[in-house]
Amino acid sequence: MTGPAPAEPAVGWQAPEVELELPGLQMLYTEVEVRRARSLTGGSPPDVEARLRGLSNRVRGAHAIGIRREPIPAAYRVFFRQVGIDPDLQRTPIEAAVVERMLKGGFLTGGMLDDILLISLLDTGVPVWALDAAGVEGPLGIRTSREGELLGRSADPPLLPDGRLVVADAGGALAVLFGERAPGHEPRARTARVTLYAVVVPGVPALYAEEALWASASALLAD
């Protein structure tokens, strides 16, 4: 893979109530121009597929249980508990990926963008999400949802429960933290620019998130 170097990630803002309650939580994000000629949701190029196959061979059964004691996945598990999510009910991204690998016998391709994000997750342990950059207004950050707030700006957006931790821009909530993205804000097949973001939780060095963003952005920038 060759291409221009991705831009340095920006640090997202945080609402005061989040900053006070969850010190150490941080969001990093970067905007990337997609240089790959293929569709983002279509099949992956050979280099990405080969990488996914290699990772499938590297991850084995005992890893699915052992991963929870590795520092980065453990930090996300702990954070899930601290924000009211039971990681045994809603798995952390890395655990969910490894369990999927066990159930399906390999990391199956889910489209080029998903594959690229999965590879960076497996390499670093830090999950990266993508939004259509055209639908992002101003800097991204983390806050709690307000009463009656809607998720996204599409025609029929779902209602958010009050006090939900969300990823938001100047215009409103775009995704639930570690959860679903707003309908209409996901990158589509021919999206030209995507905003990638990673959530750094206490115990995870920001370097890992930077690496995850850099790897994902580089893969999208490659010709």
Next chain:
Amino acid sequence: MIEQSQSVADREQDANEEPGGGMPPFDAPASPVFASRASIATEVGRATDAERAARATLRRQIAKLEQELSGLLADRFPFLAAPPAIAAAPLGAASGPRLPGLGELEAVRDALAARLQELRTRAAQRGEHERRAQELLERMRLEPGRYRYYRVPVRDLGGTGCGVYEVRPRHGLIGMLAGWWELTLSSGCPLGKGSR
């Protein structure tokens, strides 16, 4: 430098004074009403800080318990299965990421502690089971004649796979008649399609 300091001090003094002049700053104890409001605000602030500190402590406890729980499960896999998930509520409105209050954090901490206690008990029981199996195996090795046809699966010793230690007669019938007993280890898991 002295002049500059003086001008800064003057500006601060000006800022504290009402435009009309003469009124004291809001937090000055000029009236009992102001004084009580200020003290209430201070008390509320203290209570908020104390609650926040309590939540931070609970979060640290949750982190420690979660790490211990994960470590125990990973160490004792596959002999110790994870107990059912803590949250009884189904996935839905109440299950997403939020800033839990004191009560909710306490409930999570208590549930994790109970879970860890249960796992520790089961781990201790399992450890005792393995210790007894190891002792029996040692006796079988030392005196095979006394433990004829005794079997100890490798899994009972904390290992993985399908191997089984068994005391069997050497050379079949001849060993049985001659009293030649030995400890053997079976070759492993049976093949899925049989031997042929």
